[in-house]
Amino acid sequence: MPPHAPQTVRAQCHRLSREDAQEGESNSISNQKALLTNYAKRNKSRNIKIFLDDGVSGVTFNRDDFKKLMAVTEVGKTEAAARCSY
Numbered sequence: 559m560p561p562h563a564p565q566t567v568r569a570q571c572h573r574l575s576r577e578d579a580q581e582g583e584s585n586s587i588s589n590q591k592a593l594l595t596n597y598a599k600r601n602k603s604r605n606i607k608i609f610l611d612d613g614v615s616g617v618t619f620n621r622d623d624f625k626k627l628m629a630v631t632e633v634g635k636t637e638a639a640a641r642c643s644y
Contacts, residue, residue: 567607570594571627571641573616587612590642597640605637 572590587610598606607630611621619625630636 567605567630567636568598568603569627569630569636569639570598570606570608571624571639572608572610572612573621573624573641574612574614593642594640603638 570591572587572594574586591608591610595606597603609623609627611623614621627636627639631639
């Protein structure tokens, strides 16, 4: 990539399952991070950016990191995005 080109990221989007609400990082979030991180390593992905909304249900788009993901996507700075769905 030329030095003047905007750097892109491979995004991982994690969110809380409503059934898994608890103090600290939820089991659902931990499992999603492990699954997608292992996938990224197996596929030699670089420049991983994790967008994490723990404590906010996925039934709403009003989540801080989801909004950040949308912002970098809208300006063309994501190369790929991955998320888990159970």
